[in-house]
Amino acid sequence: MINRELINPQSIVVVGGSNNVHKPGGRLVRNLLDGKYKGELYVVNAKEDDVQGLKSYHSVHDIPETELAIISIPGPACPEAVDVLAKQKNVKAFIVISAGFGEETHEGAILEEQMLKSINEAGASLIGPNCIGLMNMHYHGVFTQPIPEFHADGVDFVSSSGGTALFIIESALTKGLRFSSVWSVGNSKQIGVEEVIEYMDRNFDPVLDSKIKMLYIEQIKNPDKLLYHASSLIRKGCHIAAIKAGSTDVGKRAASSHTGAIASSDSAVEALFRKAGIVRCFSREELTTVASIFTLKEVKGKNCAIITHAGGPAVMLADALEKGRLNVPKLDGPLAAELKSKLYPGAAVGNPIDIIGTGTPEHLATAIDFCENRFEDIDLMMVIFGSPGLVKLYDTYEVLHKKMEECKKPIFPVLPSIVTAGPEVKSFVKKGHVNFSDEVTLGTALSRVLNTPRPMSTDIQLYGVDVPEVRRIIDRLPGSGYLNPEEVRTLLKAAQIPLVEEFTSTDRDELVAFAKRVKFPVVAKVVGPIHKSDMGGVALNIRSEEHLIFEYERMMRLPDVTAVMVQPMLKGQELFLGAKYEDRFGHVVLCGLGGIFVEVLKDVSYGLSPLSYDETYSMIRSLRGYPIIKGTRGQRGVDEQQYADIIVRLSTLLRFASEIKEMDINPLVATERGLFAVDARIRIEK
């Protein structure tokens, strides 16, 4: 329950404020004063009368009514102070810096619960405990440094971890990235990353609010909330970049040892980010690079022009863009010749456009103008311009600045001479720009941005799935465990997932008639015994009536056999389809090619149920083995639409059958007559 008093308080009390700026309480007061906080500022300190020039009250009982309290006193003393403030001083917002709560001990967890109770009863908001605080355009309520610059169009940054937040800000500062707000949510007792995003979405003002969000998440407690509000913000024109730490097994172990976070399964995170349209990052450097990209004009396509005065970085950047599936289209013909004629001899215009080391600011302007107005095949420009230290670059960077303002196409500045042209780079950044000092880091981050899909529809595709029937089947099941083959068949049928035909009989002629109808070759299996294969109860690749009769007669003589079952023997590409119920996330659906693709290469895509068609196609097409589905080297591919149909319908089925904890269809065979599930296993928990 984030409120106005938390975001823009008219009065603040620092409980535990002191004169020692090397302690949190002292630094907090210092930061508020340095940040020129405009409201009333009070301090509570039992031993002092004056704290950094402010009157200090000796007890929370003595202070006037206040909107926001920032608490920095020992943990055990917090609940009482909070209670007084909430009940007697009408405090409507709390930031509890103090640690020693649920993250450390059971006793701490009880104290934390007490505080929350007082706060909730007063209808107040709570950030923390165990956090560094909150800073925004209105006040700097943190006990730490650095304090970045705040601007309305800066980044809104929310972090599960205070220390990590600081290091991310350090990385942002080197790029010139500015902030609009920084939230350290600590133990997230009342307000976690999800709630901040929810608040930003519900109160989004397209004119006043920043459109750039940056998240560092250690645990996703409420995936649905994050998904809903992150997608919603992105649909409103925002961009979100996020790190979810703990993506490998070791990472997970590390996450468990920090702030009591228990890492979610990474595939669920992968699936959630895809669905929401969140750009996933894996390092501080990458996160702040992606956020810097978001500060520039909207990128409309994947065709990049590289404008440079030095060949090497342009080549490395072109390599990185190509690896990231972006394009550096060749520029030639009369237009390229015209551009070349305006540059010094030795310049190259084929893209990269190399205006060479002696190229002038005017040459840079000309190259940019050509890319902006003349070359239609260009969506964005990357300008690499450093200095060998002979002349100052103010003129050049002024040209770059102006063009970045004027041009409709985004321009990415790569200014590598951060030492030699340090003052010029600083002056450029001071105009509100970011700087990408390493071109390959930029290229890789931009690929990540442009390869992240838009938020997916969260509509459930009901067509083809008989939901009441699904529920009837599930409800009728006696208990937990693996479903038997017949139960599996009825359940898949309810979602119109085609199964290989089969026919069971004790009548030879009926079986032969069935085999003729489905066409040879067929498979015959005994019905009755459990270990069919071991006893010779399975015959593959039966190609003729005579052969089938021979097998039928042989099988009927085997012990315990009550009948023979015949299936057509399917030939075609094997596909895989699976799902796993992940606590809090719901079902993660896995799709891919079967056999070695799933077993050896782990070439699988993840999606969160329920799936839309767009999402499903995005999953299928991000498989490394996709060329095989599409059809390659004269080989017929797989009916992609039918595969998508099946995946979507399965995801709908799962949405209404949360009792299914694990299932797979393996293989799903793509024959010439369509896709058929040959084998499926489903495990439920009731």
Added chain:
Amino acid sequence: MINRELINPQSIVVVGGSNNVHKPGGRLVRNLLDGKYKGELYVVNAKEDDVQGLKSYHSVHDIPETELAIISIPGPACPEAVDVLAKQKNVKAFIVISAGFGEETHEGAILEEQMLKSINEAGASLIGPNCIGLMNMHYHGVFTQPIPEFHADGVDFVSSSGGTALFIIESALTKGLRFSSVWSVGNSKQIGVEEVIEYMDRNFDPVLDSKIKMLYIEQIKNPDKLLYHASSLIRKGCHIAAIKAGSTDVGKRAASSHTGAIASSDSAVEALFRKAGIVRCFSREELTTVASIFTLKEVKGKNCAIITHAGGPAVMLADALEKGRLNVPKLDGPLAAELKSKLYPGAAVGNPIDIIGTGTPEHLATAIDFCENRFEDIDLMMVIFGSPGLVKLYDTYEVLHKKMEECKKPIFPVLPSIVTAGPEVKSFVKKGHVNFSDEVTLGTALSRVLNTPRPMSTDIQLYGVDVPEVRRIIDRLPGSGYLNPEEVRTLLKAAQIPLVEEFTSTDRDELVAFAKRVKFPVVAKVVGPIHKSDMGGVALNIRSEEHLIFEYERMMRLPDVTAVMVQPMLKGQELFLGAKYEDRFGHVVLCGLGGIFVEVLKDVSYGLSPLSYDETYSMIRSLRGYPIIKGTRGQRGVDEQQYADIIVRLSTLLRFASEIKEMDINPLVATERGLFAVDARIRIEK
């Protein structure tokens, strides 16, 4: 022909030196003066009598004898000046800064050739033209900035591109990386990257010389020289990191537009770097990070301890290390409990070791000591320590400094608070340390280092290859083109590459006897007609004598058939083996699994012929599909040793048959009885 006069000249003349430090000639003189060059320094400038306090001669004719000339005058004037200096002034080393030579025009190429002739006749050395110069511990002979710090244990850096060299130095400076020498070789008219490496190898002094080499290469002109001397240096204890720009098609196009470089095929580069043991990098950031890693103590294994006071970065680092196939072993048991007892409550020791935000310098020392002396399973430590800005970190960084000196295991410092703890980080770096400000960038770079194999043996494995027979076969061939099946068979036989057996006859009984001997099923093919399949001249999967006789009789009745050929029908995993002759590099050998692995997934390893066994195993084991070769999920694998034998012998064959321009064996089938080439194509050029 690098000589002492180039490296450590007793006297230098700057031809074209001036008073304008915003022009190359002026800046050159300034840099030499600022760098406190200790020898005699002369200037030639037709218009000045005094240049920056030095006497200026009006003509090269007027100067005394000099050892090194740095030339910065217009290109067309260079050859004459060089000729006078070489012939009359006994100049033994030249650095030609000037541009406008072969990189621009045909006339320029002629001028360049004239200069080289004079220089070679005088037995002198030449760096450039079209370069920024050379700087080392003795003098700063460049016209650019920045000038890094020089130390004997710094990095030796050689670059094809001057501008790129500067930007790489900018990136190095932010990490505290120091240099021993910086070579910009420009057009490499006499001395290229390869020649510098050759010189460093031939003159290597294990006590005085730096062991760290960093290369930026746009074109590998002499792969053999690079391979030989780079491997040799690495065997002598050096480490080499290199960027070869132009690794994708677009990158290649860009490279062609710069310094006239024509990119080599990237697979050949990949193969050469693997053979040499060079760590390949793809960005400036990565190159300088890898070089920074080289400055630390030798890493002896892949087990990393992460020591931190903030959980988040440790989690992200653990993720990155795990992705890079390094280990973050779990620490537990009594030893871990003992460590935990020495830290604050809330600390975690499972690895990452989190001494928490309030952890003291003593805690850091304790954690490091445990990893150094007690935990045997640890090969290296990574210490993450930043600042929330409350107290200064001098004490902490002093502990880190001392431990880095004392400990045998390498310690990687990750100091993220480059702004808030800026002065402390600077003071730490001033003690001769590097700083990795982003932990994930470090983790990724370290993986790259530890996953690069040692230099491979360059011995040729002759065993099993009948070289005289190979030469006889090749020499007997009438001309260029594809070899016919019989020629292919004899050639492969000479290298003992097993071929599927085959038997051709017009005699039914002989064919049946052969089929019985090799065992059914077999394949029968007509001999005579070209388009066998189209006419029904191929029969697969013949399972019985009767079936074979039936096919034989049918086939012998087909038109133009002169005989029938029978092969056993092989079953097993299909492998791929290929080779391509790459100009200057020799044969690049490709290996992998067959079918979709080579066609769709492009899962192929590259090696440079001739191959050693180590190299071949390293190729096989770096395949994504390697688990299939090894055997997976109860499935029998491939006889890896026999596959290696075949690859090694093929590479030896190729080494003696450079006429082979392209060849593949596809498939090579791994049966239960061994590997057999089923189909092979070889193209030669004579």
